[in-house]
Amino acid sequence: MRLFFRHWPRIAVTLIPLVFALLHAGGVVRLDVLQRLDDILYDARLRATMPRTLDERIVIVDIDEKSLAEVGRWPWGRDKLAALVQELLEQQKAALLGFDVFFPEPDESSGLKRLLQLARNELRDQPGFSERLAQLQGSLDYDAIFAKSLEKQPVVLGYYFTSDSGGLVSGVLPAPVMQQEALRGRPIRFVSYSGYGSNIEPLAGVAALAGHTNPIVEGDGVVRSIPVIAEYKDKYYESLSLAMFRLLTGLPSVEPGFPQEKFLSRNYQGLESILLKQGNKTMALPVDQRVTTLVPFRGPGGPNGGSFRYVSASDVLAKRVAPGQLKDKILLLGTTAPGLLDLRVTPVGEAYPGVEIHANMISGFLDGKVFVKPDYAVGFEVVILFLSGLTLALALPALSAPKAVATSAGVIAALVGLDFWLYSVYGLVLPLATALVMAFTAFALNMSYGYFVESRSKRELANLFGTYVPPELVDEMVKDPDSYTMKASAKELTVMFCDMRGFTKMSETMEPTQLQALLNSVFSRLTDLIRGNRGTIDKYMGDCVMAFWGAPVETPDHASLAVKTSLEMVLAVRELNVEHRAKGLPEIGIGIGLNTGSMCVGDMGSDIRRSYTVIGDAVNLGSRLEGLSKTYGVDTVVSESTRRLSTDFAWQELDKVRVKGKDQAVAIFCPVAALGRPGKEYAAELKEWGLALKAYRDQDWDACDVHLLNLQRMNAQKYLYRLYAERVASLRVLPFDPEWDGATNFETK
Incomplete structure (x- = not known):
């Protein structure tokens, strides 16, 4: 809680991206750039995880440029298509044939219609013509020939829906796979259409099944999914891939798969799956809330893509495909010829054959590898955003820059890792872009606030206290600058006065520059010891240095540290005297006074000059004790209060004294050594x-x-x-x- 109050402005700044991310995830404020980024991330993840292997089960019979050059421009006469069907199903023994081409109008390429008109009009008086026409009519009715080739064969025709405002229709729709009653009154949000273009009745009536070939073209023009079931006038029609899969597996019944969670209401607008049934056998195909499924692309498209084998339709018609090569294969008749306009933009290619989209979908159904964005994606995104955003908001303000970078990188890595794991193991496509952008933005705002706002106050604090306290204490202080101030306050501290003995005599015999150098050398050595033991330098007064412990940084063992410093200072002076004797310089001595008590500490002085210092009776007593060191012939004199708090040393009591201005006598001591040393x-x-x-x-x-x-x-x-x-x-x-x-x-x- 203390951490929260100390860093609440920085926490609030870090929470700003989280608020906007939650608004976006909840649909309150939609940011198209995040949706676009999610699409980019999905595409990259899809390309990174594609198997890029050949599916031997599915073969695409391609109406390619070669076929158009050999057979003629499209559409071909349906007598040729009948021959193609016969070759594929009867000669090659393929398991199933699906058409990604449509037949919305009768085939008049044989001229039969014109001949019948002549027989009824201009040549009606020529009985021989009518008789001969009657003999030829069967061979010239290409639609009938084609229909006969489809009859009782494992064939699935394709058709398409439109969203034109006029609702234009042509051809005959197949029977819907679901009626509205099957939805039990739930308002499922199917992809809905207003028109269609289907096959003529003679063909539609004999085909085993038919399925729509509509992909979903998203806002960026990319095809990533298909509607497994689409809606037209409150009736529901299956896709080409689903129809072919049903015919292949022999599961004729299609039912909606509702979520089983008991806490969901009847008005819940989503399906969990599409159920295919035959007797006691049931298969569930996962779908998202719009009853669509992401296409599980296997790899790059086209004859050279390596995902599916391509066979030229002209080679089939010319019987250049060896017998049995297509036996038991699942065939899709489609086109890669650019002029026939069935090339799509997909995550794996900008000119991807539309027929291969259905091939990938059938392959995914067969492998049980179908990717969907689940109906709970919004709830999942909100939870992930809340947890990761709150973690960053609470953790980053309390961390150093390197640790903040590591923490942010860890959160981002966890988000990416969780998303990838759910995708690769469970086939779940969940939003990621918003969480990543939120994490990056939270980190950037946190670091910016820390640099431009908090770092400024920390630099000011360092400049303010840097001359008084050691750097390591300044480093502690800048972690929480709001807790430190120059404002005066009463605290229990330990004060030290250290006076150099023999300074007056030295000043009479030494040059000023020599004296300055000597004084600086001694004070530098003593100051290093004070700062090394977390002491705060108060001031230098001629040949005396004043310091204290316990402020501005709280130091519970301030008395022990002060005593330890005094022992180290005495030893340091002895070492200095060895050096001085070697250099011919005068020897020095020191007298130290230590006292612990309540003191007023803070910024004090005049408008012209101020300093961070301590005042009070306890300070005055410390000064008196320093003077008594000479009287008792010892280096250090310590008060009873300091000795009581410094239990790690052996002591020699010197006396009880009553100093000037004090009525109460105090016991004074000299530290002998660290406890156990004597x-x-x-x-x-x-x-x-x-x-x-x-x-x-x-x-x-x-x-x-x-x-x-x-x-x-x-x-x-x-x-x-x-x-x-x-x-x-x-x-x-x-x-x-x-x-x-x-x-x-x-x-x-």
Whole structure:
């Protein structure tokens, strides 16, 4: 929740593409460019997954340029078509023949109609003419000859529907495969037509079945699907491919397949499938909500496409096809000749033979590989958009740029992977473009907002605090710039004052430039240690550096870090002195004071000059403690509050002191080393010191002297023991004071 409130403007910006995507998916705001992109993605996916193999079961009998050159221009006399049918079905023993050509008008190419007119008019007085015509009439009635060749044969004729405003009709439609009553009153949205062009009655009456050849030409002019069942005047007619598949499988009954979900109402406008039935045998062919099916293209089209075998119709008529080559094959008679205008734009070619569309559809039916856009595609798209969009909106604002790129790429890869898996395994074609565009746009907006808005505030924050705090803390701060401010506030912090000893003497003997170089060298070394332990540099005051821990970045272990830094600084000064001795430079010393307490921290100063600093009584005490380091002959003096919070160190209590301006005495300590570092001898020294300090506060001077003598034998260099020996000598002459608390009063700063 805290993350949400911290990044809510960026989250809101990232959600903008999601809102528009959901409006598009729900049909409230339709963006044609997204539909076009979905089509492009579908086409690319189709081309990438096509088997590109030859289907040996289906052969296309092609009315090609060669056939037109040898047999003559189209339409051919139906006596030739009868001969073609006889050769294919009776001689070659093909299993099935479908026609992707139409016969909407009688064939008058034999001249029979004119001869009959002559017999009735000009030559009616010539009985010999009428008798001879009667003998020839059977051989000149090409429609009858063609009809006889189709009779009782496994033949499916083709016809077409139109959407002309005039509703023109020609020929005879076959019987519909479904009546409106079969839909149980449900308003299924079939592809509907207002007219048709079918075959003449003598042919339509003898063919086993007939099917429409209409593809669906989409807005970009590309054919991707066909209406498996089409509507004309509240009656329902099957496609050529479905009719051929039914005749081939012997499943005469066609019924609507309704979804089985119980929560769907009777007014649900969609079918799940088309059911083909024969007795107890049922086969379901999936369809989308318009009862259409995407064409499962096998590969490039045409005789050289490699998906289906092509046989020239002229070769069949001339008996150049060896007997038995087409046995048990499924044949489709169509054309690839450009002049006959049956070339279509499809996802796999811009001049794709229309007859091969039906061949692909039959192949898909036979293989059970039919692709459809399911009726729940909209719901699926909304869910996917919501999940992916919400994931990006909540995750991206909290991530760095590389992680945001990786997360966005992961979401996009998941979307593509899920879509491809559903397509390849279940044959489901689901929307993808909207989700991809939403993800790309959400990422772009998020990154733009981060760069132009948040990065500016982060740069300002880095510029503001960069001189005070170490870079690694600035890196933490810029992750949540709203949580950091220069506004003054009260916090528990640990403050450090570090003073360089011997600076005044050095300034009297060294050149200013030498002194500057020396001071810069020392302060650089000490500053690196402070910043390396998450400290904030407050200021440099001559030969003194002031720092604090716990702000602006919250640091729970601020006291321990300050003590650790003080030990490292003492060691660093010793190493510097080794270098100085080698270079002939004067040695230096430092005194450090540490105190923990409530302080006011923030941007303070005047209108002319301001700084990020700390003030308060706890700060003043820290400054006093630094001054006491010289008095007690130690490098570091730490208050009781700091020692209490720093349990990782061994300590030596120095005294109880009452500094100027304070009535309450405070215990002061010196860090000896990290816990466990002192040896056994030093542990004995600390134990002896504890006894000496107790005797001192009990005013037992004799016992205190004994302990101090022992301590001086243990560590003769320790000034602290000599200091207390001198105090005992001066206090011994005074009478016992029952009110004395053992504290030392300091009246100067």
